[in-house]
Amino acid sequence: MDYFLVVLLQIVGAVGNLALISVGLAVIFGMMRVINLAHGEFIMLGGFAAIFSVQAGINIWLAMLVIAPLSIAVLGVVIERLVMRRLYGRMVDTMLASWGLSLLLIGLATTFFGNRVVGIAAPVGSFRIGDYSLGAYDFVLAGIVLVVFAGGYAVLRFTRAGLIARATMQNREMASSLGIEPSRVYAITFAIGSALSGLAGGLLAPISGVLPTMGVAYIAKAFITVITGGASVITGTALSSTLLGSINTVSTFVTTPVLGDVALLLAATIFLRLLPTGITGRIFKGAP
Amino acid sequence: MTFSTFSRAGSIHIALAAIAMLAAIIILPSFAPLYTLINVTLYMSMGVFALSLALLWGYGGILCFGQSAFFGLGAYAYAIAAINFGDTTLAAAFAIVIPALFAAGLGYFLFYGRLSDVYLGVITLTVTLILFKLINSTGGDAWRIGEARLGGFNGIPNTPLLTVPFSGVPLSPAQMFMLAAIMLFVTYALCKVLIVTRFGRAVIAVRENEMRAELLGYNAKRLKLAVFVISAGIAGLAGLLFANSVFVSPTMFSLSMAAQVLIWVVVGGLGTLFGPVAACFALQIATAALGKLGIVDPNIVLGTVLVVFVVFVPGGIQPALAALHAWIATPTRQSRTLEKVAR
Secondary structure, eight states, rough: OOHEEEHHHHHHHHHHHHHHHHHHHHHHHHHOOOOOOTHHEEEEEHHHHHHHHHTTTOOHHHHIIIIIIHHHHHHHHHHHHHTGGGTTTOOHHHHHHHHHHHHHHHHHHHHHOSSSSSSOOSSSSSEEEEEEEEEEEHHHHHHHHHEEEHHHHHHHHHHEEEHHHHHHHHHHHHHHHHTTOHHHHHHHHHHHHHHHHHHHHHHHHHHHHHOOHHHHHHHHHHHHHHHHHOSSSHHHHHHHHHHHHHHHHHHHSSSHHHHHHHHHHHHHHHHHOOOTOOHHHSSSOOOO | OOOOOOHHHHHHHHHHHHHHHHHHHHHHHHHHHHHHHHHHHEEEEHHHHHHHHHHIIIIOOOOOTTTTTHHHHHHHHHHHHHHHHHHHHHHHHHHHHHHHHHHHHHHHHTTTTTTTTHHHHHHHHHHHHHHHHHHHTTTTTEETTEEEEEEGGOOOOTTTOOBSSTTTOBBOOOHHHHHHHHHHHHHHHHHHHHHHHHHHHHHHHHHOHHHHHHHTTTOOHHHHHHHHHHHHHHHHHHHHHHHHOOOGGGGSSSSSHHHHHHHHHHOOOOOOOOHHHHHHHHHHHHHHHHHTTTOOOHHHHHHHHHHHHHOOOTHHHHHHHHHHHHHHSOOOHHHHHHHHHHH
């Protein structure tokens, strides 16, 4: 009984984790049809921002929840201005340019921060279920993810800004002829997406530590989660991370963590063969 | 296969490449130090790798983010077969056939599922990352195929060297260098010829407009699958040459390997064959030199080059050079006008 409860809680943790690392990419992809391959490096830099702030004596929650997202949002604005803006509408080129940025950021981080893992202690301890001990931080994290997703859904569904965002997402020309400036919407979207990546990095720093090349580990998973989710940013990402996170955790329990990751990627590949436009391309069409 | 459609420029390019290859084979081994020779062999194996993506992406219009999967598979297939057979001639064939078969399976899945651009990129990238993870986790005695231990992240350091067929005498570094030069030339000529055959032209038609090509009666899925398989075979050949100049390791599947080959094609020029090979040589020499100096992280250089080229030189070097050449070759506006009048 305890064992099943533990597996169930692990699944919740894994789903939260997957949703967290994917949401920044999902916002940028869903809104702008831009695949940001530097997403993993945004996560990495968010982690560094949080860790350096904590080392400078700032409260850890403030560092993870405010400083990490804000600093990466600023970086996102700069990158959008300098590079992305020139390439809108050229999907493959944006992918390549952001891959270049990813390499560049890895190189810069290695040069300035050193090629070693830095970490901070998790701000909350662990708890016990029967004979098993679980880290409480995973659930704090899942809770924050829930808040982010609920907030994102509410903003997109009920506010004027959300309406403008959805309009631009659905039909860019029509939105712009109704007086919405797409380039401004895109700039804001890129900043929000970057901030969410930064938040993910900040929150993951106590779990995994931060290393200049850590982004590589996240990008494939995030990528595949977003594509599996399909066109709807919030609903799609939530559904696909639930699906893939469960598959990952269960197969990790049955076999090894490496084969768990392989199972996740394989499942997503098969899924895309069945539903080429992702889950929300077929089911829950039009949900935000 | 008809050569009637083969342009004069195409034949000249192949002839020039043949001369360059012969010159390299005759001149370099006699005076270059062993270290340089081995390095150039390595660059040539990478040149073959660059050609595999230049063909697939530049002419087939298929952006494969995980070309390194076939590169690595070729090398592993070779190493495992060579260790098991004790002879390398047949193993060399495995290096080409296994990646091609793998590509046939994967490509069936991709092209007949009508997955295109981004999704294709994602899945191919995922495949190479899966292989990277899998191979990395194969440390220890439990993971072996026949006699060959897979060796996890250490790779297979005792990769057997290619031998002179049926004699068992391994090739010397100079002979290996010659083989790599010949293979690079053969691959280049093969690609060059392939794109002017009926098949190649149909592939280009699909790249230009898939629906129109299909309405004209071409089977776009089959054409894409075919060029995918050919490209995978070439990447496998590159893996074979790489395995013989370094050794087989999981880094062959890594993201940076996948990124490098894309960068060569972008920098060299999409839709060209010579450009990517030239870019491959230039960038490898540059990163090796920078790595030796230790001032700048090679990632910074590669990343900057990729961003700058995508944003400012989207056509790549070869078209830019061709434009420059045309500009120089046409002396003045006056003479151009005269030419027009004369016509």
